[in-house]
Amino acid sequence: MKYNFDEIIDRTGTNAMNTDGFRQYIFNATEDMTFPFKDEEFIRMWIADMEFATPPEILDAVKERLDRRIMGYSQVFDPAYYEAVSNWMKRYYDWSFPKEHLETSNGIIPALYELVEYICQSDEKVLIVTPSYGFFKSAAEHNNLELVCSDMINEQGRYSIDFEDFEAKAKDEKVRVCIFCNPHNPSGRVWTTEELQRVGEICLRNNVWVISDEIHCDLLRTGKRHTPLAKLFPDTDRIITCMSPSKTFNMAGLMFSNVIIPNKALRDIWQARHYGFKNPLSIAATQAAYEMGDEWLKQLKGYLDANFACVEQYVKQHLPRAVFHIPEATYLAWIDISAYAPEHVSLPLFFAEQAGVLLEDGHMFVANGEGCIRLNLACPRSVLQEGLRRISSVLVKEVEEVPVQV
Ligand SMILES: Cc1ncc(COP(=O)(O)O)c(C/N=C2\CONC2=O)c1O
Numbered sequence: 218m219k220y221n222f223d224e225i226i227d228r229t230g231t232n233a234m235n236t237d238g239f240r241q242y243i244f245n246a247t248e249d250m251t252f253p254f255k256d257e258e259f260i261r262m263w264i265a266d267m268e269f270a271t272p273p274e275i276l277d278a279v280k281e282r283l284d285r286r287i288m289g290y291s292q293v294f295d296p297a298y299y300e301a302v303s304n305w306m307k308r309y310y311d312w313s314f315p316k317e318h319l320e321t322s323n324g325i326i327p328a329l330y331e332l333v334e335y336i337c338q339s340d341e342k343v344l345i346v347t348p349s350y351g352f353f354k355s356a357a358e359h360n361n362l363e364l365v366c367s368d369m370i371n372e373q374g375r376y377s378i379d380f381e382d383f384e385a386k387a388k389d390e391k392v393r394v395c396i397f398c399n400p401h402n403p404s405g406r407v408w409t410t411e412e413l414q415r416v417g418e419i420c421l422r423n424n425v426w427v428i429s430d431e432i433h434c435d436l437l438r439t440g441k442r443h444t445p446l447a448k449l450f451p452d453t454d455r456i457i458t459c460m461s462p463s464k465t466f467n468m469a470g471l472m473f474s475n476v477i478i479p480n481k482a483l484r485d486i487w488q489a490r491h492y493g494f495k496n497p498l499s500i501a502a503t504q505a506a507y508e509m510g511d512e513w514l515k516q517l518k519g520y521l522d523a524n525f526a527c528v529e530q531y532v533k534q535h536l537p538r539a540v541f542h543i544p545e546a547t548y549l550a551w552i553d554i555s556a557y558a559p560e561h562v563s564l565p566l567f568f569a570e571q572a573g574v575l576l577e578d579g580h581m582f583v584a585n586g587e588g589c590i591r592l593n594l595a596c597p598r599s600v601l602q603e604g605l606r607r608i609s610s611v612l613v614k615e616v617e618e619v620p621v622q623v
Pocket residue numbers: 263264265266323324325326327350398402430432461463469473474
């Protein structure tokens with residue numbers, strides 16, 4: 218079956234954050250905030266969900282569950298669920314874990330909030346590398362814990378961990394947990410096994426638990442390989458792995474993720490305190506994603522590869538002083554436009570008001586992101602090309618309509 222990623226789908230009236238939540242999320246404003254563009258005129262490149270239809274195989278599984286006609290209290294009881302997850306991990310990452318380690322959550326963000334609470338004492342600290350997905354900071358704040366940031370090294374747009382700084386901060390006896398993004402949002406880094414080995418060794422040596430947030434692990438550029446952090450440390454039970462098909466298959470609204478907790482004491486706390494009931498439609502969708510999502514994912518990856526090639530060519534042609542490298546993972550383009558960006562303005566507000574483009578910038582990624590914007594490329598190519606044209610039209614003069622041939 219050939220999937221149509223060029224299709225433009227109307228999301229208005231669906232309670233989508235993407236279309237209706239941007240005023241509050243990006244601008245901390247109310248619904249009466251006005252722009253020179255109608256809402257439907259915006260090119261939306263901000264929040265990380267996709268403009269592509271959720272795979273039909275997943276939607277069919279949801280419809281099949283609906284046809285059972287009773288939506289009562291539910292949890293994962295069917296062993297076929299673990300089989301689906303376990304087979305996916307084996308096939309894609311050559312990794313396996315015991316069934317009893319698998320818990321589920323109504324999303325990874327809630328899991329981060331809970332795990333940090335269950336792991337840390339009230340005077341302990343949370344370690345992250347920056348720039349960072351903003352909710353890693355929220356997980357510390359939600360639990361009134363101090364956040365410790367280790368700025369990554371940025372060498373002309375190529376990010377790496379400053380291991381000397383990271384280790385110095387991990388040595389702080391009050392640092393108790395590291396929330397580690399593997400692959401990394403927003404840089405798109407796929408960490409090498411050597412980098413992962415160093416992160417794990419430094420944390421475990423300093424009695425720091427690791428929550429490895431691997432939500433982006435399926436969204437790799439063709440040819441790249443993901444390594445679950447826990448796979449490299451089979452003898453420890455201090456690495457928790459968070460994964461979900463929600464990012465991979467555009468089903469974040471179904472709020473369902475997998476949390477692999479090898480430590481028995483922590484799992485007991487989770488089982489005692491975590492709200493265990495789950496949405497039966499989300500269970501059905503997640504199982505179907507892992508059982509039948511392969512072909513859609515393969516075609517999605519090819520389409521995203523082409524979108525990234527389009528951005529690379531466009532930036533070289535129209536924004537030659539910007540710094541952009543095609544990321545190894547995610548569908549997010551992290552672009553340093555400091556050579557062009559107006560100073561002392563909010564870039565998201567600038568692009569919303571001047572270009573009619575909704576995007577996120579470095580200030581939304583905790584720290585160490587100055588001058589950078591992040592573009593969601595999980596959209597039809599025609600939409601991407603219009604977004605690029607609008608962005609460059611407000612940064613440089615004389616931008617002609619250039620449908621980029623990919
Ligand atoms: C690293 C990471 N962890 C967790 C989540 C959310 O997990 P959920 O609670 O949905 O299961 C996201 C979504 N990232 C987004 C969502 O919008 N913009 C982003 O960068 C993420 O990038």
